[in-house]
Amino acid sequence: MKKFQNIEEYTKYRYSFQDKEQREARYVPYPHQRPGPEKNSTKKSEIQPDIILREFNYATRPVPSIRKFDWEGIKAVAISESGSQGVIFVESDDGAIVVKGSQDAAVDYFLYKLKRILNVTVPQMRVIRWYDNEFKKIIRNLEKATFCDETLGRRVTSRIDMAYLQIQEYIPGISIQGMGPHRAALVFDHITPESRDRLIRLGMIIAFDTLINNSDRYPLLWDNGGNPDNIMVKMKTTFLNKTEQLRDPNNLTFDYGKFYALDSGLSCVNSKSEQGLRALSKYYIKLENFLNELFLDMKAVMLAQVDPMTGTGRNGERKKLNSINQITSFVYQHTLYHMSDMQILQIMIGIIVGVENACQFGIDRIQEMYQRFFIKESDDWRGFWNENLRRINLQMYNDCILIYGKFRGAYIDVIKWVKDITLNQYHIRIEEFEQILNGDLEFEVIEQSQSKIEELNKSGDPLINSLLEQQQEDQVLPQDINEQEPQNQNEPIDPNDNEALHKRIKEIFDVDLDEVHNNALNQSNYQGVDSQQQNSSQLNKQNNNKNSNQNLQQNSSQLQSDQAKNIQKQEQQQAQNEQMQQSQLPQQQQNNSQQKK
Missing domain, CATH: 3.30.1010.10 (Phosphatidylinositol 3-kinase Catalytic Subunit; Chain A, domain 4)
Structure with missing residues (x-):
């Protein structure tokens, strides 16, 4: 046996007996091509897919209603x-x-409803x-x-x-990131009433973000770069427009709508921990400093100490509105467009309007609304919905509204002036809050409508029953939890309120119950009847009903007596037949005996 002095000699000796091809790497990479026949092969499958998708057109229009989609x-x-x-x-x-x-479906829906109440534009x-x-x-x-x-x-x-x-x-539009300077000049314009409304509503979105501590949009109070994709301006498109036209920054043929807040991030700050309390205290300080600068700038404009048209003071010195410099820098960073003081002023007005709306709505209503969003455990999937709602920090909302109220009391004259110049047209939508209190949530609409159907079925009215049958045939009632239409068609009805009930049936079935009843009862002859005659007619109807009931009772008693008499007659006839049969038996026996002899 050969001896080796070290491992290197042993390795050389061992590899000398092996084939060279075995010692080389035999790795063959997988081809970047699907398996099967080649492109030019004649043995391709003739089976075509069921659906051939086209490229999504980002310039297409939204569907008329999110309730109905094919x-x-x-x-x-x-x-x-x-x-x-x-x-x-x-x-x-x-x-x-x-x-x-989304994993935050409950939070997103709660914030969506809160934004609608505070009059913030949202899809x-x-x-x-x-x-x-x-x-x-x-x-x-x-x-x-x-x-x-x-x-x-x-x-x-x-x-x-x-x-x-x-x-x-779906909102066809562009974000700030893909806007460009030419389109930004049109979007941030302040000349027309529509453009001023667009900027004011942008300020209301910013105010709402300060309430919920949303740092995923603008770098106003937060040390980040913001997210320009979470704010979008709607563009008025048609089915003829294409994606290339929508995204071309040099295409200036579109008209622009409002700013929309797309995604409101949830701030998960734990106010029970020391680190969370420190973070919130820093945020509250930043919020107070921002509101102080904001109201001081607005009061200077109100007192004519600053002219936003020229950017100068009373003595001609240079003065700028610096309270939202982070917003203007953010816009310039993504669009290369410098905003003027008049445009900045419209956004500041929107922020003050948003602060006022939050103070008017109050934390008590927010807490009451918050409790309405919890659902039954049997309807929740593994507690997913309710557990997600518990992540909302209502204490932070309370603290922010208290800070708002502090500046609201100190600058009440500024708030009144802002309301006057905006004609108070951006007030809160308290009717939507009342709908939530009345149980008009999406999770309760179906249950409420089904109970209403049961009540209508118990009424026994043939007209209502026919309408309900028509409704079931047409499948008018939704089988899911649907979003309310902007006209508040799903308001809850008091079961004792007949007028509201008739109005709802008219809206759903397009049938006027009053007209139907008038045609059925020929009420055209009684248009001039006073209230006394109506009362007398009701009394007559009641008497007629009583008389009819008495007649029915008499008729029923007569029927019972007639039935008893018929039964007696039948019994007498049966007895006579039996006697006749018994009398005929001996004669038949004698006849039989004679025949046998």
Whole structure:
């Protein structure tokens, strides 16, 4: 046996007996091409996919109502990476809609309702639960539409794998990041009433972000760069417009609508921990300093100490409005557009309006509204909804509103002046808060409508029963939790209020009950009847009902007596027949005996 002095000699000796090809690496990379026949092969499958998706048109119009969408007619699907978790854009022949599966579905819906009450522009939203029929329909059709695209299908499936889905209004528009200087000059214009309204509503969005401590939009009070994709201005498009036209910064042919707040991030600051208390205390200090500068600048404008048209003071010295420098720098950073003092003034007015609306609504109403959003444990999926709601820090909202109230009391003259120049047209929508208190939440609309149907069925009115049958045939009632229409068509009705009930039936079925009853009872002859005659007619009706009841009772008694007499006659006839049979028996026996003889 050969001896080796070291490991190196042993290794050389060992490899000398092995084939050279065995010692070389035999790694063959996987080809970057799908398996199967080549592109030019004649043995391709002739089976075509069920759905061939086209490219999503970001300039398409939104559907007329987020309640009605043709899920079986999906033509295009796209994924957006902006926002906290991304959304799915779905397009049909009628327009586009947004589907979002979020882990913060309860928080998003609560903030959506709060924004609507405080008159903040936000896309419409409704929530669909996992056991609703439409939920299954959405999942099935989205998976079917993206089946042939493996990458898109996997991304869609991962985003809709949630217990609750949000259906949102699609807003065709551009964010600040893709605006450009020429479009920014039109968007931030202050000449027309529509442009001033757009800037004021932008300020109301900023005020709402300070209330909920949302740092994922503008770098106003927060040490970050902001997120320009979470603020969007709506563009008035048509079905003829294309994505290239929408995203071309040099295309100035579009008209612009309002600013929309797309994604309100949840600030998860734990006020019970020392670190959370320190963070909140720093935030409160920044908020007070910002509001102090804001109201001082606005009061200087009110007292004519600063002219926003020229940017000068009374003595001609140079004076600027510096309270929202972070916003103007943010806009310039993404658009290369310098905002003037008049444009800045409109945004400042919107912030003060938002602060005033939050003070008017108050923390008590927010807490009362917050309690209404909790649902039954049997309706919640593993406590997902209620547990998500508990992440909202109402104490932080209370502290912010207290800070608002402090400056509201100190600058009441400024707030009154702002209301006067805006004609007080940006007040809170208290009617939507009343709807929430009356149980008109999306999770309770169906239960309430079903109970109303049961009450109508118990009434026994043939007209109402026929209307309900027509409603069931037409499937008017939704089978999911739907978003309210802007005209508040789902307001709850007092069951004792007949007028409201008739009005609701008229809205749903397009039938006037009064006209139907008038035609049925020929009430045209009684238009001049006074109240006394009406009372007498009611008494006559009651007497007639009593007389009819008495007649019915008499008729029933007569029927009973007649039945008894008939029974007696039948018994007598049976007895006579039996006697006749018994008398005839001996004669038959004699006849039989004679025949035998």
